[in-house]
Amino acid sequence: MQTPAASLPLKDPTLFRQANYIDGKWVQADSGKTLVVGNPATGEPIGAVPAMGAAETRRAIEAADRALPSWRAMTAKERSVILRRLYELMLANTEDLAVIMTAEQGKPLAESRGEIAYAASFLEWFAEEGKRVYGDVIPQNLKGRRILVLKEPIGVFASITPWNFPAAMITRKTGPGWAAGCTGVIRPASQTPFSALAIAALAERAGMPPGVCNVITGPSGETGTELTSNPLVRKLTFTGSTEVGAKLLAMCAPTIKKTSMELGGNAPFIVFDDADLDAAVQGAIASKYRNTGQTCVCANRLLVQEGVYDAFAAKLKVAVEALKVGNGMEAGVTQGPLINAEAVAKVEAHIADALQRGARVVTGGRRHALGGNFFEPTLLADVPADAVIFHEETFGPVAPLFRFATEAEAIRLANATPFGLASYFYARDIGRIFRVAEALEYGIIGINEGIISTEVAPFGGMKASGLGREGSKYGIDEYLEVKYLALGGIGT
Numbered sequence: 001m002q003t004p005a006a007s008l009p010l011k012d013p014t015l016f017r018q019a020n021y022i023d024g025k026w027v028q029a030d031s032g033k034t035l036v037v038g039n040p041a042t043g044e045p046i047g048a049v050p051a052m053g054a055a056e057t058r059r060a061i062e063a064a065d066r067a068l069p070s071w072r073a074m075t076a077k078e079r080s081v082i083l084r085r086l087y088e089l090m091l092a093n094t095e096d097l098a099v100i101m102t103a104e105q106g107k108p109l110a111e112s113r114g115e116i117a118y119a120a121s122f123l124e125w126f127a128e129e130g131k132r133v134y135g136d137v138i139p140q141n142l143k144g145r146r147i148l149v150l151k152e153p154i155g156v157f158a159s160i161t162p163w164n165f166p167a168a169m170i171t172r173k174t175g176p177g178w179a180a181g182c183t184g185v186i187r188p189a190s191q192t193p194f195s196a197l198a199i200a201a202l203a204e205r206a207g208m209p210p211g212v213c214n215v216i217t218g219p220s221g222e223t224g225t226e227l228t229s230n231p232l233v234r235k236l237t238f239t240g241s242t243e244v245g246a247k248l249l250a251m252c253a254p255t256i257k258k259t260s261m262e263l264g265g266n267a268p269f270i271v272f273d274d275a276d277l278d279a280a281v282q283g284a285i286a287s288k289y290r291n292t293g294q295t296c297v298c299a300n301r302l303l304v305q306e307g308v309y310d311a312f313a314a315k316l317k318v319a320v321e322a323l324k325v326g327n328g329m330e331a332g333v334t335q336g337p338l339i340n341a342e343a344v345a346k347v348e349a350h351i352a353d354a355l356q357r358g359a360r361v362v363t364g365g366r367r368h369a370l371g372g373n374f375f376e377p378t379l380l381a382d383v384p385a386d387a388v389i390f391h392e393e394t395f396g397p398v399a400p401l402f403r404f405a406t407e408a409e410a411i412r413l414a415n416a417t418p419f420g421l422a423s424y425f426y427a428r429d430i431g432r433i434f435r436v437a438e439a440l441e442y443g444i445i446g447i448n449e450g451i452i453s454t455e456v457a458p459f460g461g462m463k464a465s466g467l468g469r470e471g472s473k474y475g476i477d478e479y480l481e482v483k484y485l486a487l488g489g490i491g492t
C-alpha cells in the first residue's frame with residue numbers, strides 16, 4: 001500500500017511509518033504481508049503495517065537481548081538523558097502525534113493532544129526515577145557478615161497494549177522498563193499501531209541504541225505466543241481485557257515470567273446525598289465520557305442516593321446533551337466514534353438489556369445519525385442491579401443510574417463485582433469519606449474527582465482487574481529483580 005501520509009495533515013510525514021522497528025532498522029514482514037489499519041470515524045484505510053509472525057518476533061526479542069548488556073551497563077543518568085530527549089521530542093511533535101492518534105483511534109484531537117502529554121510524562125517521570133533505584137543495607141544477623149540488597153533490571157520485557165490509549169500505554173510500560181535498564185519488544189494493538197511506530201521513530205532520533213526499543217505488529221496469536229513463550233523474555237506487561245490477560249498469564253507460566261496485568265474494570269461512581277452535585281456532574285462527564293467511554297477507568301455504574309437521584313439525573317441530562325459527537329478531527333467535537341462495529345453492538349446490547357429489565361432512556365440510546373461507529377451519548381435511569389450493564393464493562397458512552405438508600409447499600413453494590421480497578425465517590429462528610437474509601441475494594445479511588453490518571457500516582461487494580469502498578473515510584477519495581485548479597489568473612 002502507498003504511504004497515505006499526504007492524506008494526514010502532518011508537518012513531519014516521516015513520523016507515519018508503515019514498517020516495523022527491529023534492532024535499529026525499519027523492516028517489513030518476511031512474508032511481505034501487511035495488515036490494513038482503518039479510521040474508525042470514516043471506515044477508510046489510513047495505511048498498512050507488516051504482519052509479523054513468530055520468526056520476526058523472535059528476531060526482535062534476540063535484538064533486545066543483545067542490546068541488554070550495554071544498555072544496563074549505562075549509568076541511570078545516561079539512560080535518563082535519552083529518555084528525556086524522547087520526552088521532549090514527543091512534546092515538540094505533539095500535533096503530528098495527535099493527528100496520527102485521532103486518525104487511527106478516533107478520539108477528539110484535544111484528547112489526543114492530552115494523551116501525548118500524558119504519554120510523554122511517563123518518560124520524564126521515569127527518566128528521574130531511574131536514578132533513584134536504591135538498594136539496601138540490612139543489619140547483620142551473624143557476626144562477621146554483611147547483608148546487601150541490590151536492585152537489577154529484570155532483562156528483556158515484552159509489552160502488549162490496547163487500542164484505547166495508543167501512546168500512553170506504551171510509555172507507561174517502556175518508560176520504567178528502559179529507565180530500569182531493560183530492553184523491550186513492543187507489540188501495539190492491531191487497530192492502533194501507528195502511534196507506537198511514531199514513538200519508535202522518535203526514540204531513534206533521541207539516540208536510543210539499536211535493540212533497546214523494538215516495535216512489531218502482526219496477528220496476536222503468532223506474535224503473542226512467541227512473546228509469552230520465549231525464555232529470553234523475562235517480563236510481560238499487558239493492558240487489555242481480563243479474558244486475554246488470563247490467557248497470557250497462563251502462557252507465561254511455563255517460563256515463569258514476571259507479569260504486570262492492567263485489565264478490565266467495572267467502576268462504580270457513587271453520589272451521596274451530601275455531595276456537591278455540580279461537581280459530581282462534572283466528574284461523571286469527565287469519567288464516563290472520556291474517550292467516548294472507552295477506558296478501563298470509565299465510570300460504568302452510577303450509584304446515586306435517593307435524596308439527590310432526581311436532581312442529579314436532571315443536571316447530568318443537561319451536561320450529556322451538551323456533548324458533541326463527530327469526527328475527532330473537527331473542532332468542538334467531544335465524542336468520537338467507537339473503535340469498531342462490535343463495540344457499537346455491545347453498547348446496543350447493554351442498553352436493550354437494561355430497557356427490557358425496566359430501565360428508561362433519559363437521553364440518547366441509539367446509534368448516532370452520523371452512522372458508522374458513532375453512538376449517541378446516553379443516560380439511562382432506574383436501571384436494576386440484575387442488568388448486564390451492572391456486571392460487565394460497557395466500554396461505551398452509556399451512563400446507567402442505579403438508586404440506593406444507605407451508605408452500606410452503596411458499598412455493597414459497589415463491591416459486588418469481580419473487578420477492582422477504579423471507583424469514584426462524591427461526598428463531603430469527612431467520616432463518610434474515610435469509611436467509604438476504606439471499604440471500597442479498588443486499587444484507585446477518586447474522591448470528589450472524576451479524573452485520576454497521572455504519572456505520579458500508582459495505577460492498577462485488585463481482584464480480576466490485574467496485578468502490579470504502573471506509574472509513580474512503584475512502577476519501576478515491576479522491571480527490577482531484588483538480589484541479596486550475604487557477605488561473610490568480614491571479621492567483626
Ligand SMILES: NC(=O)C1=CN([C@@H]2O[C@H](COP(=O)(O)OP(=O)(O)OC[C@H]3O[C@@H](n4cnc5c(N)ncnc54)[C@H](OP(=O)(O)O)[C@@H]3O)[C@@H](O)[C@H]2O)C=CC1
Binds near residue numbers: 189242245265
Ligand atoms: N483494561 C483496558 O484498558 C482495556 C480493556 N478492554 C476491554 O476488553 C474488551 C475487548 O477489547 P480488545 O481490544 O479486544 O481487548 P483485548 O484484550 O482483546 O486486546 C488487547 C491487546 O491484546 C492483544 N491480544 C488479544 N488476544 C491476544 C492473544 N491471544 N495473545 C496475545 N495478544 C493478544 C490485542 O491484539 P489485537 O489488537 O491484534 O487484537 C491487543 O493488542 C473491551 O471492550 C474492554 O471491555 C479493552 C482494551 C483496554
Ligand SMILES: O=C(O)CCCC(=O)O
Binds near residue numbers: 162164165295453
Ligand atoms: O483504559 C486504559 O486502558 C487505561 C488507561 C487509562 C488511563 O491511564 O487513564
